[in-house]
Amino acid sequence: MAMQLRIPRVEDFSHRLRGPQTTARVGVWLAITFSICFLTGIWSHFQQDTPSWLAIPASPASLYRVTQGLHIISGTASIPLLLVKLWSVFPKFFERPPTKVSRELVLHMLERLSIAALVGAAIFELASGMMNIIQWYPWDFSFRRTHFAVAWIVIGALIVHIAVKLPIIRDALTSPLETGEPKDSSGLSRRGLLLSTGGAVGLTILLTAGQTVPILRRISVFGVRTGDGPQGLPINRTARAAGIGEIDDAWALEVSHKGRTVSMSLADLAALPQSTVDLPIACVEGWSANATWTGIPMRDIATLVGAPARSRMFLTSLQTRGAFGKSELPHQFVEDERTLLALKLNGEVLNPDHGYPCRVIAPNRPGVLQTKWVTKIEVFA
Numbered sequence: 001m002a003m004q005l006r007i008p009r010v011e012d013f014s015h016r017l018r019g020p021q022t023t024a025r026v027g028v029w030l031a032i033t034f035s036i037c038f039l040t041g042i043w044s045h046f047q048q049d050t051p052s053w054l055a056i057p058a059s060p061a062s063l064y065r066v067t068q069g070l071h072i073i074s075g076t077a078s079i080p081l082l083l084v085k086l087w088s089v090f091p092k093f094f095e096r097p098p099t100k101v102s103r104e105l106v107l108h109m110l111e112r113l114s115i116a117a118l119v120g121a122a123i124f125e126l127a128s129g130m131m132n133i134i135q136w137y138p139w140d141f142s143f144r145r146t147h148f149a150v151a152w153i154v155i156g157a158l159i160v161h162i163a164v165k166l167p168i169i170r171d172a173l174t175s176p177l178e179t180g181e182p183k184d185s186s187g188l189s190r191r192g193l194l195l196s197t198g199g200a201v202g203l204t205i206l207l208t209a210g211q212t213v214p215i216l217r218r219i220s221v222f223g224v225r226t227g228d229g230p231q232g233l234p235i236n237r238t239a240r241a242a243g244i245g246e247i248d249d250a251w252a253l254e255v256s257h258k259g260r261t262v263s264m265s266l267a268d269l270a271a272l273p274q275s276t277v278d279l280p281i282a283c284v285e286g287w288s289a290n291a292t293w294t295g296i297p298m299r300d301i302a303t304l305v306g307a308p309a310r311s312r313m314f315l316t317s318l319q320t321r322g323a324f325g326k327s328e329l330p331h332q333f334v335e336d337e338r339t340l341l342a343l344k345l346n347g348e349v350l351n352p353d354h355g356y357p358c359r360v361i362a363p364n365r366p367g368v369l370q371t372k373w374v375t376k377i378e379v380f381a
């Protein structure tokens, strides 16, 4: 018997659960999660790479914890939504374009192109975000810059897509959910399909939100770093992974301002007046946790070298490889009395993996800027 090979047609996929009523409703949810993800993503980018016209406030202290938690949760929740939405429109992939060169054909091609851009960019964003969370970088480009750039493609193509489909969307949302003859034997209704999709989204959230919401910690098995680390706080990168050797008595912190340099041993630092604050570490990868920190207010370090309390600082870590060994502390953070050069975590001397002998901790900062193993501070008025 000869097998007939042919490209499938739209009709070959007919399934009564597909159709605009399903697609539009899942689409509304996807538009919501993508918008949250986009806005919190732009915010995160600005917190790490602040444009000169923007001054990130030090309060509320947990702002970044909330925005970045939302970023990761809305991104993760988008995955089941995107899968169901793609399934619901999949047959359209086999739609034949108009055969004659015409205005219709041009419009058809433009519409297909914008959808290709949207789907491609959306999949790229979700996949690269997930890979960043598990710290797997099988690429050469800068994750953050690329993730940021492609986000604009997603949101631009999404706006075009919604505008083009608006009549269909409006129709689908106002027409009854259950229409059309059952075409197969599965007993699932559209309502049932939407409810299971909602269930999958809820489960995804439950399984990931625990990395930032403490009461969910136990059930969030998908959370990458929900586990405790030393001193009750997860570790982003261990001292060994950062190439930090033994800290001996020769260790000293160098603080400089206008050509004047003060060198301080750990004993010198411990002899200065100490403050204790509760502040979170909020990693860009979505995990966050509160902790109690004890150390010297950065503003006191500034005044120590004759600089005003409202100064800027450049911090240098003992870590020389990688991009995380340096950070800048804008003046509103130096001035804030909660910003510390921390020597202790949860009542104990910093564990080497948490930045011993000293690390910065400031309110409302992405974790990546809470530099560990600080060895040099340059103060600028």
Ligand SMILES: Nc1nc2c(c(=O)[nH]1)N[C@H]1C(S)=C(S)[C@@H](COP(=O)(O)O)O[C@H]1N2
Pocket (backbone or CB within 6 Å): 233, 234, 235, 236, 237, 242, 281, 282, 283, 284, 317, 319, 324, 325, 326, 353, 354, 355, 367, 368, 369, 370, 371, 372, 373
């Ligand atoms: N020198 C240095 N500081 C660093 C890092 C690093 O890799 N090197 N990681 C940062 C990141 S991404 C986070 S989330 C926090 C985590 O702090 P913790 O490991 O003490 O929890 O440290 C930050 N400080």
Ligand SMILES: [Mo]
Pocket (backbone or CB within 6 Å): 236, 282, 283, 284, 285, 367, 368
């Ligand atoms: Mo981080």
